Amino acid sequence: MSTKKELFKYIFSRLALLPIMLWLISSLVFILLRIAPGDPVDAILGTRANEFARESLRIKLGLDKPLISQYLEYLNNLIHGNLGISLNTQEPVKVIISKALPASIELAIFAILIASLVGYLIGFLGVIKPEGKIDFIGRIFGIGTYALPPFWAAMLIQIIFAVLLGWLPIGGRYPPGISVPHSVTGFLLLDSILDKNLEMIFSSFKHLILPSVTLGMLLSGIFSRSLRLNLEEVLKKNYIEAAKSRGISESRILIKHAFPNTLLPILTITGLTVSSLIGGALLIEITFSWPGIALGLQEAINQRDYPVVQGIVVTISSLVVMVSVGIDIAIAYIDPRVSY
Structure with a gap:
């Protein structure tokens, strides 16, 4: 970005697109839910309810x-921050989201940490000795983890680890019957630390290991492949060849010049992966009975709970769009070569 004025114009244009993008997404969700087969009244009362009860509930x-x-009322509620009331539980959608979203974010953070550590390490080691054993194993690992069906893995x-070895719990966020600490942040592990509840710290961490490791390992192949390809491309640049001609060691070139x-591309992939994980880990949350936003969305879709589905999708879309815009702005600010 050549000047601060151009950067400001770009930031303003990106921020101005936010409400338009969210309006389009919200409208699309509204339309798709209305044209989808099924009736929320049937989901609540069942198909054997009499017509009077059905009509009363519909009104x-x-x-x-x-x-x-319905559409204008829906948009008006969104503008005023009102996501509606659940058709099934009569609970405010905001409350439902506030309970489920921290669990998904907690899972996403740990999964990204594992994916970054494993993926970038494998990719980096593969570039150090290309076509070697580590590089070959890394490529197989990247392809394999990317191709594995999440539910099967x-x-x-x-x-x-849960059934045969019995090392870790098979699912859930904490065992039944245990005293859950008062929610301060919504993140169970952090709340347990703040509450100084050692039993809950240990228990919540154990329950977090399997789903986060599973999700992290499945994503690590993307990270390793991305780092390896970008490093290979950078190592072919003229300034790298010039550094080699001056006698600079390969390790210094790799760490100080190439890495x-x-x-920037790594930042983009990591940011987009984090935002998509918040609502995209559906199969993992279902398999591990993890009470996150994706599991809540799946249940709301099955129950034809319009307000909950709309509220969750709008929330997830808002997070994804804001993270994407934030990444674009950060790249434009960090890299002066970027122009728009």
């Missing part, structure tokens, strides 16, 4: 109004 839920009226890990120039 109570506002489903008797014209579609355009999750069940296999459960069978090995810093791969940080």
Whole structure:
């Protein structure tokens, strides 16, 4: 970005697109839910309910109004931060999201840490000795983890470490009957630390290991492949050849000259992966009975709970869009070569 003025214009243009993008996503969700087969009244009362009860519930839920009226009311509620009330539990959607979202974020953070540590280490070691044993194993590992079905990998890990070895719990966020600390941040592990509850710290960490390791290992192949390809491309640049001609050691060239120039694409991939994980770890959350936002979304879809589905999708979309915009702005600020 050549000047601060151009950077400011770019930031302003990106931020101005945020409400438009969110409006399009929200409208698309509204339309798809209305045209999808099934009736929320049937999901709540069942198909054997009499017509009077069905019609009374339809009026109570506002489903008797014209579609355009429902849409305008839906947009008005969104603008005022009102995500509605669950059709099944009569609980505010905000409350449902506030309970489930921290669990998904907690899982996503640990999964990204594992994916980054394993993936970038394998990718880095592969570049140091290309076409060697480590590089070959790293490539097989990257392809294998990317191709594995998440639900199959999750069940296999459960069978090995929870059923056969009995080292870790098979699922859930904490064992039944244990005293859960008062929620301060919503992150169970952090709340347990703040509460100085050693039993809960140990228990919540044990329950977090299997789902986070499973998700992290499945993502690590993307990270290792990304780092390796970007480092290979950078090592072919003229300034790298010039550094070699001056007698600089290969390890110094790799660490001081090549690696810093791969940080921008790595930052992009990491940021987008974090944002997508918040709502994209559905199969992992279902397999491990992890009470996150993805599991809540799946349950709401099955129950035809319009407000909950809309609220969760809008929340996830907002997070993904904001993270994407934040990454674009950070790249434009860090790299002066970037122009828009």
